[in-house]
Amino acid sequence: MSRDLSGFRPVLSDDEIARALTRMAHEVVERSKGASDLVVLGIPSRGVPLAQRLARSISSVEDIDVPVGAIDVTMYRDDLRLRPARALEPTDIPTGGVDGKIVVLVDDVLYSGRTIRAALTALDDVGRPQAVRLAVLVDRGHRELPIRADHVGKNLPTSVRESVKVLVEEVDGRDAVLIGAAEDPVAHVDLEDAR
Amino acid sequence: MIVLIKGARLLGAEPTDLLLRDGVIAEIGSGLDGTGATVIDAGGLVALPGLVDLHTHLREPGREDAETIASGTRAAALGGFTAVHAMANTDPVADTAGVVEQVWRLGREIGYADVRPVGAVTVGLDGQRLAELGAMADSAAGVRVFSDDGRCVADALLMRRALEYVKAFGGVIAQHAQEPRLTEGAQMNESELSGRLGLRGWPRVAEEAIIARDVMLAAHVGSRLHICHLSTRGSVEIVRLAKQRGLPVTAEVTPHHLLLTEDLVAGYDARYKVNPPLRSADDVAAVREGLADGTIDAVATDHAPHPVEDKECEWDAAAFGMLGLETALSVVQHTMVDTGLLDWAGVADRMSFAPGRIGKCDGGDFAQARPLAAGEPANVVLVDPSASRTVDPAASVSLSRNNPYEGRKLPGSVVATFLRGFPVVENGELTQSSIQKGMR
Amino acid sequence: MIRHLLSSSDLTREQATTILDTAEEMARLTEGRSVKKLPTLRGRTVVNLFFEDSTRTRTSFELAAKRLSADVINFSAKGSSVSKGESLKDTALTLAAMGADAVVVRHSASGAPYRLADSGWIDANVLNAGDGTHEHPTQALLDAFTMRHHLGDLDGRHIVIVGDVLHGRVARSNVSLLATLGARVTVVAPPTLLPLGVEHWPCEVSYDLDAALPGASAVMMLRVQQERMNAAFFPSAREYSRRYGLDTQRFGRLSDDAIVLHPGPMNRGMEITAEVADSERSVIVEQVTNGVYVRMAVLYLMLAGAGDGTTGQEGAA
Numbered sequence: 001m002s003r004d005l006s007g008f009r010p011v012l013s014d015d016e017i018a019r020a021l022t023r024m025a026h027e028v029v030e031r032s033k034g035a036s037d038l039v040v041l042g043i044p045s046r047g048v049p050l051a052q053r054l055a056r057s058i059s060s061v062e063d064i065d066v067p068v069g070a071i072d073v074t075m076y077r078d079d080l081r082l083r084p085a086r087a088l089e090p091t092d093i094p095t096g097g098v099d100g101k102i103v104v105l106v107d108d109v110l111y112s113g114r115t116i117r118a119a120l121t122a123l124d125d126v127g128r129p130q131a132v133r134l135a136v137l138v139d140r141g142h143r144e145l146p147i148r149a150d151h152v153g154k155n156l157p158t159s160v161r162e163s164v165k166v167l168v169e170e171v172d173g174r175d176a177v178l179i180g181a182a183e184d185p186v187a188h189v190d191l192e193d194a195r
Numbered sequence: 196m197i198v199l200i201k202g203a204r205l206l207g208a209e210p211t212d213l214l215l216r217d218g219v220i221a222e223i224g225s226g227l228d229g230t231g232a233t234v235i236d237a238g239g240l241v242a243l244p245g246l247v248d249l250h251t252h253l254r255e256p257g258r259e260d261a262e263t264i265a266s267g268t269r270a271a272a273l274g275g276f277t278a279v280h281a282m283a284n285t286d287p288v289a290d291t292a293g294v295v296e297q298v299w300r301l302g303r304e305i306g307y308a309d310v311r312p313v314g315a316v317t318v319g320l321d322g323q324r325l326a327e328l329g330a331m332a333d334s335a336a337g338v339r340v341f342s343d344d345g346r347c348v349a350d351a352l353l354m355r356r357a358l359e360y361v362k363a364f365g366g367v368i369a370q371h372a373q374e375p376r377l378t379e380g381a382q383m384n385e386s387e388l389s390g391r392l393g394l395r396g397w398p399r400v401a402e403e404a405i406i407a408r409d410v411m412l413a414a415h416v417g418s419r420l421h422i423c424h425l426s427t428r429g430s431v432e433i434v435r436l437a438k439q440r441g442l443p444v445t446a447e448v449t450p451h452h453l454l455l456t457e458d459l460v461a462g463y464d465a466r467y468k469v470n471p472p473l474r475s476a477d478d479v480a481a482v483r484e485g486l487a488d489g490t491i492d493a494v495a496t497d498h499a500p501h502p503v504e505d506k507e508c509e510w511d512a513a514a515f516g517m518l519g520l521e522t523a524l525s526v527v528q529h530t531m532v533d534t535g536l537l538d539w540a541g542v543a544d545r546m547s548f549a550p551g552r553i554g555k556c557d558g559g560d561f562a563q564a565r566p567l568a569a570g571e572p573a574n575v576v577l578v579d580p581s582a583s584r585t586v587d588p589a590a591s592v593s594l595s596r597n598n599p600y601e602g603r604k605l606p607g608s609v610v611a612t613f614l615r616g617f618p619v620v621e622n623g624e625l626t627q628s629s630i631q632k633g634m635r
Numbered sequence: 636m637i638r639h640l641l642s643s644s645d646l647t648r649e650q651a652t653t654i655l656d657t658a659e660e661m662a663r664l665t666e667g668r669s670v671k672k673l674p675t676l677r678g679r680t681v682v683n684l685f686f687e688d689s690t691r692t693r694t695s696f697e698l699a700a701k702r703l704s705a706d707v708i709n710f711s712a713k714g715s716s717v718s719k720g721e722s723l724k725d726t727a728l729t730l731a732a733m734g735a736d737a738v739v740v741r742h743s744a745s746g747a748p749y750r751l752a753d754s755g756w757i758d759a760n761v762l763n764a765g766d767g768t769h770e771h772p773t774q775a776l777l778d779a780f781t782m783r784h785h786l787g788d789l790d791g792r793h794i795v796i797v798g799d800v801l802h803g804r805v806a807r808s809n810v811s812l813l814a815t816l817g818a819r820v821t822v823v824a825p826p827t828l829l830p831l832g833v834e835h836w837p838c839e840v841s842y843d844l845d846a847a848l849p850g851a852s853a854v855m856m857l858r859v860q861q862e863r864m865n866a867a868f869f870p871s872a873r874e875y876s877r878r879y880g881l882d883t884q885r886f887g888r889l890s891d892d893a894i895v896l897h898p899g900p901m902n903r904g905m906e907i908t909a910e911v912a913d914s915e916r917s918v919i920v921e922q923v924t925n926g927v928y929v930r931m932a933v934l935y936l937m938l939a940g941a942g943d944g945t946t947g948q949e950g951a952a
């Protein structure tokens with residue numbers, strides 16, 4: 001998973017990412033009036049480690065174990081035919097399921113909104129939550145669907161000709177959010193959602 | 196009609212002139228006088244005696260959608276053949292004097308090449324009762340070659356009787372050597388590849404066992420035996436041994452067994468489905484050696500036309516067989532001449548003189564396979580060995596398209612074919628044979 | 636990612652592993668869920684073209700396609716006018732006209748799926764669901780999936796395949812796939828039921844079942860058809876089962892974690908005894924369930940993406 005990041009500049013450091021996640025954890029607890037009904041689900045691949053960190057943060061705030069898992073949305077995408085098929089990422093719904101729970105979906109970047117639409121459809125097949133919230137580390141705008149995040153680490157105004165990369169320790173060996181030029185502006189439209 | 200062929204290399208030797216007059220070779224020598232003659236500049240061309248095919252499926256009567264006597268003999272003429280032996284597995288089977296005479300007469304009327312019918316050995320090719328071999332021999336067609344080709348005369352006693360019986364009129368049994376029980380449902384050469392492809396194997400031993408048996412039967416009863424389309428190293432060795440013992444055994448090999456190998460089957464393209472099947476590179480080397488040293492007497496095409504629907508289908512359902520008349524000489528040049536295994540005199544022997552002797556068509560009114568000499572019938576073919584072409588099945592005059600050489604580059608081309616002095620092919624193209632008819 | 640699946644020997648180790656990993660996700664996505672259907676292949680048409688009866692294979696493919704929301708057409712070509720070879724082409728042209736995206740083909744003639752894939756009659760993806768005595772790649776994949784589930788990584792594992800290898804498409808597909816996955820394979824059969832040249836296959840060959848069993852992690856028993864007996868492949872059913880059948884005694888000599896597979900349908904009492912077939916180390920029923928996941932994975936990898944997967948470019952939204 002080596003990415004050519006020459007020409008990318010940092011917009012969030014590892015400290016800033018940690019602070020953003022802690023703040024989001026507090027927001028989630030506040031909004032949900034406690035953590036007892038929460039289930040945190042990350043969207044692979046980088047949403048999953050972020051979800052785990054967010055859940056750990058919430059657990060330490062509330063001193064309660066928050067169930068955390070993963071939900072792969074590949075099978076639910078509406079743009080499958082636009083690119084080669086790829087291997088699926090694991091889906092892991094915590095025991096106890098999502099029925100009646102408050103599900104917090106976690107992803108690294110919110111862009112067109114198509115990934116989140118697919119995640120909502122996927123969630124539909126898993127159960128019926130009481131509510132679904134969305135937490136993203138970066139919101140870079142350019143929505144193509146009426147979707148907005150409940151909890152945002154950083155709002156980052158971008159051009160479509162730019163590319164935003166989120167690196168996480170668990171996958172990439174370090175934490176960072178970078179911005180640079182997209183290799184191919186046309187292909188780029190999908191890049192964040194496609195990863 | 197008088198034709199002067201100037202500067203042709205007779206059997207590949209030094210250039211000389213040939214004067215064809217009234218259907219015979221009138222004169223051979225340099226600087227012949229061409230007054231009143233059509234002059235053909237044959238500089239760089241090789242002159243061969245008209246080729247004789249011992250093994251042709253013309254499909255008429257019965258499968259005129261695949262080939263007719265007309266279309267098949269046109270293909271023959273383009274391939275340099277002036278005589279073809281028409282196999283008996285037609286519908287009705289050529290197992291009576293009536294059928295063989297009809298085939299023979301149609302060939303005469305069309306006039307592109309002499310058609311020598313092969314008679315069936317057994318009634319309906321069913322391997323049970325001898326057909327009326329004598330009646331076919333005595334008919335206008337004068338049949339001398341008998342074969343159940345497509346099927347093997349598997350019954351040892353019946354084979355013995357057939358070998359004995361045809362001695363009375365100088366006939367020969369041409370055996371399609373295929374032990375039937377060992378080849379039930381067989382689809383391709385039995386090998387590692389057949390195992391991998393899941394296709395029922397056609398083992399070499401099924402051919403070799405019958406050849407060995409028949410050689411011994413022929414020795415026992417003192418008869419001539421001819422082996423059709425021999426395809427394996429083991430078969431070559433058995434025939435070589437038989438010849439060393441002085442037995443009157445002859446054998447033929449097809450052009451495709453001189454060139455193609457079983458790995459072509461890997462894509463399940465039924466154009467490569469043939470009986471006997473394509474074998475290994477080692478077998479190809481063995482049949483080339485056998486043809487070069489005379490163990491194998493003749494090249495015979497086993498020209499087997501099939502309509503598109505019989506080949507454009509699942510391998511198992513497809514028909515066996517490939518076209519061969521129009522490409523035979525090129526394949527022989529490619530595999531035998533250009534490799535140094537045979538010179539043009541050798542080609543003349545394997546593709547004309549030897550098959551003529553085996554088929555007993557080298558004498559009588561319509562003698563074929565005669566030497567290129569003054570006073571002999573003017574059956575001559577002019578070949579340009581320096582030409583080359585990429586095989587295009589659509590360009591064939593055969594009614595069928597099951598050409599296994601599609602897209603291959605092959606050397607040599609037939610420039611002209613003379614049947615008893617008349618050019619049935621000129622500049623590589625067919626002429627009107629109705630003119631020929633008028634001359635008869 | 637995959638254009639056609641005609642033979643398991645066409646699969647690289649990476650491709651085979653991707654299929655198996657994907658199948659695992661398919662299992663997790665649908666197992667125990669109230670909604671077993673995924674929207675992935677909505678609008679895609681999968682044709683089950685069966686020239687040969689096989690209710691279990693057809694049903695498995697049908698279920699797999701439907702769980703991915705594809706439209707499924709069952710085209711049974713057996714017994715209808717399609718009996719002669721030439722109609723394979725007509726059938727293909729018909730399916731092309733119907734807009735088939737994938738054709739799952741089962742045929743009694745080896746290589747028939749190759750004809751469909753290579754002929755230019757139809758440009759759908761072609762999936763071999765068993766052709767003659769050639770291959771049955773999804774069966775091999777589901778067997779590998781089942782073994783991997785019980786044994787973990789198959790690299791270095793010893794797997795014994797017993798029975799009619801000559802006529803068996805399952806054996807062919809399994810040997811090549813398992814070898815690709817790094818397993819050590821031994822095929823065991825009487826010499827009459829082994830194809831010529833089997834010594835060049837990526838496996839060991841033995842005529843002696845008892846000698847092959849020690850150290851085996853999995854034993855796969857293949858169906859042996861009674862009628863082979865009449866063609867002199869072996870003298871009698873009794874002699875066959877005595878020499879090559881998996882009975883309780885032989886089963887007892889297997890290691891405790893070894894598993895028993897059978898692609899079905901079984902001849903109980905012939906190649907396998909009822910006790911062994913019904914034992915808890917027999918995974919025969921699981922194989923059926925896993926067949927659906929593996930076929931979902933293959934259909935997904937074949938049909939979900941753009942084109943044949945040769946374009947690595949991400950498309951525009």
Ligand SMILES: [Zn+2]
Nearest residue numbers: 344345371423
């Ligand atoms: Zn023949």
